[in-house]
Amino acid sequence: MKILLIEPDKILAGNYKDALEQSGHNVSWRPSAQSAIHQADSERADIVILELQLPSHNGIEFLYEFRSYPEWQDIPVIVLSLVPEESVTGGAKLFEQLGVARFLYKPQTKLRQLVSVVNYLEPAVV
Amino acid sequence: MTTSDQYRDSEQLLLALAEQLKLPLMHISQHIELAKMGKEVRYEHIESVADMALHLIDSYLLSRQLSQAQAELQFEPVSISSVLQGAAERLDKIAQEYSCDIELHLSGRYAPVMGHRKSLEAAMVSLGYSFIEAQQESGVRKPRLVLGAHKSRWGIVAGTYGNHKELTNDMFQRAKLLHGRARQSLPTFGHSSSAGIFVADSLFAAMSGKLHVSHHSKLSGLAVTLAPNPQLILV
Numbered sequence: 565m566k567i568l569l570i571e572p573d574k575i576l577a578g579n580y581k582d583a584l585e586q587s588g589h590n591v592s593w594r595p596s597a598q599s600a601i602h603q604a605d606s607e608r609a610d611i612v613i614l615e616l617q618l619p620s621h622n623g624i625e626f627l628y629e630f631r632s633y634p635e636w637q638d639i640p641v642i643v644l645s646l647v648p649e650e651s652v653t654g655g656a657k658l659f660e661q662l663g664v665a666r667f668l669y670k671p672q673t674k675l676r677q678l679v680s681v682v683n684y685l686e687p688a689v690v
Numbered sequence: 691m692t693t694s695d696q697y698r699d700s701e702q703l704l705l706a707l708a709e710q711l712k713l714p715l716m717h718i719s720q721h722i723e724l725a726k727m728g729k730e731v732r733y734e735h736i737e738s739v740a741d742m743a744l745h746l747i748d749s750y751l752l753s754r755q756l757s758q759a760q761a762e763l764q765f766e767p768v769s770i771s772s773v774l775q776g777a778a779e780r781l782d783k784i785a786q787e788y789s790c791d792i793e794l795h796l797s798g799r800y801a802p803v804m805g806h807r808k809s810l811e812a813a814m815v816s817l818g819y820s821f822i823e824a825q826q827e828s829g830v831r832k833p834r835l836v837l838g839a840h841k842s843r844w845g846i847v848a849g850t851y852g853n854h855k856e857l858t859n860d861m862f863q864r865a866k867l868l869h870g871r872a873r874q875s876l877p878t879f880g881h882s883s884s885a886g887i888f889v890a891d892s893l894f895a896a897m898s899g900k901l902h903v904s905h906h907s908k909l910s911g912l913a914v915t916l917a918p919n920p921q922l923i924l925v
Contacts, residue, residue: 572881573713574788574826575735579720582729595826617874617881619824646712647873671712675723 567682568609569593570600570626571644572618576670580613580644583675584682595619597626604630609639611685613678615670616645616652624652627662640665640685644673700754703888706869707750710885713823714743738783742819745780749812749889756809756896763897767802768810770848770916774837777814781822785835790822795838795907800846801918806897813893816886817850817901817912824880825852838906842915849904849913854879857910859903866891887912 567584571577572595581591592607594600597618604612612630616623623645630636641664649655649667659667666681717739725731756763778792785792818835825833839848857879868875869888876884891901894914904913 572826573823575717575739576713576720579717579724582724583727586727586729615881619879619881620877622874622877646709651873671716675720675727 565589565610565682566607567591568600568604568612570595570597570612570614570618570623572596572615579675580678583679587679587683589682597621597623597629600626601629604636608635611682612639612641613644613682614641616643616647624658624662627664631662637663642666642668642678642681642685644668644670644678646670699892700757702869702871703750703753703885703892706875706883706885706888707746709873709883710746711743713882714739734783735787738787742784745812745815746819746886746889749816749893750885752809752812753889753892753896756806757892763806763809765804765806767919768805768807769802770800770839770846771796773807773810773814774839774848776811777818778837780811780815781818781835781837784819785822788822788826788833790825790833790835792818793834793836793838795836795840797840800839800841803846803916803918805916809893809897813890813914814848814850816890816893818886820880820882820884820886820890821850821852821854821911823882823886824854824884836907836909836911838911840906845915845917847904847906847913847915849901849906849911851904851906851909851911851913854910857903857912862901862903862912 567589569577569580569591571580571593577593581593584591592603594603598621614623643659643664648669665685668678718736721732721736774794778794781792814837818837821835836851838851839846865875873883874881894901899914901912901914904911
C-alpha cells in the first residue's frame with residue numbers, strides 16, 4: 565500500500581519507514597502539513613499516518629483541509645501522535661467526524677503494532 | 691519573584707522537559723525494536739540521543755539549583771569564544787544525526803565576561819539542541835546551526851542561530867508565558883515543547899542574563915548579551 569507519513573521528526577520518520585517498508589509498503593515521508601498536501605496532490609495515498617503536533621499548522625487543521633477535498637474523503641487516516649486522544653478538544657467524537665480510522669498514542673505504540681494496524685486497514689476504493 | 695511564582699515556573703519547565711524527553715526515549719526504544727526486527731543497530735545514534743537527553747536533565751537540574759539558591763554561583767572570568775567552542779563540540783554528534791552543519795562565527799577578540807562557565811555552556815548546548823531539532827522541519831535542504839558572537843553597543847551578544855526568519859521577540863515572550871501550558875509554545879519554530887530553549891532561558895536568568903531574539907549573518911536566533919569587563923584583561 566502507498567502510505568503518506570506525516571511526521572516532523574526525521575529520525576522517527578526513518579524508523580516508521582523502515583518498519584513499514586519491511587512489511588512491503590511504500591512510504592512517502594513529509595515533515596509538515598503543507599508539504600503533505602502537495603504530496604497527496606501529486607500521488608494518491610492508500611493510507612495517511614499523521615502526527616498532530618506539526619510545525620506551523622497542526623494535524624487537526626491538516627485533517628479539516630484534507631477531508632474538504634472529495635477525492636480524499638475516503639482515505640483512511642491513522643493518527644499517531646505524542647498528544648493523547650483525551651487531551652485533544654473534542655476527543656474521540658472529533659476524530660470520528662474527521663474520519664480517523666485509528667488513534668495511536670505514539671510513546672506507547674510499538675513499531676510492530678503500527679505495522680499490524682496498517683496491514684489490517686483496507687485501502688480506499690478509488 | 692515570589693515562592694509561588696518560582697514553584698509555578700519550575701513546574702512548567704518540568705512539564706516542558708517531560709514532553710521533550712519523550713522524543714529521545716522513543717528514538718532509543720524504536721532503534722532497539724528495529725534491531726530485533728533484523729535491522730542494523732545504530733549505536734552512534736542511541737549514544738548521541740541518550741547523551742543529549744541526559745544533558746537536558748542536568749541543565750534543568752542546574753537551573754533549578756541556581757534559581758533556588760541551592761548552588762552558589764562561582765562567577766569567574768569566562769571567554770565567550772571558549773564557551774561557544776565547547777558547546778559546538780558537545781553538539782557535534784547529535785548534529786551529525788540530523789545532518790546539520792555546525793559553524794562557529796567568532797569575529798575578532800572579545801574581552802572576558804564575568805560569568806558561570808558551566809551554566810553558560812549548558813545553556814548554549816540546550817539552545818543548540820532545540821535549534822538542530824527544529825531545523826529538520828523547516829524544509830531547508832542543508833540545515834545549519836551557527837554558534838556565534840558579535841559585539842554590540844550593550845556588550846557581547848552570544849547565541850545560536852539558524853534559518854528561523856519568523857522568530858520574533860513578541861513570539862518568544864508569548865512562548866515564555868505559554869510553555870508548560872501549551873504543547874507547542876513556539877509552533878512556528880518546531881513541533882516539540884522546545885524545552886531546551888526554556889531551560890537555557892532559566893539558566894541565563896539565574897545569571898541575571900536575558901535570552902532575546904537576535905540576528906547574526908542574516909540568520910535569526912536566540913542570544914544573551916553579556917557585558918565585557920575590560921579590567922579582566924589585566925588579570
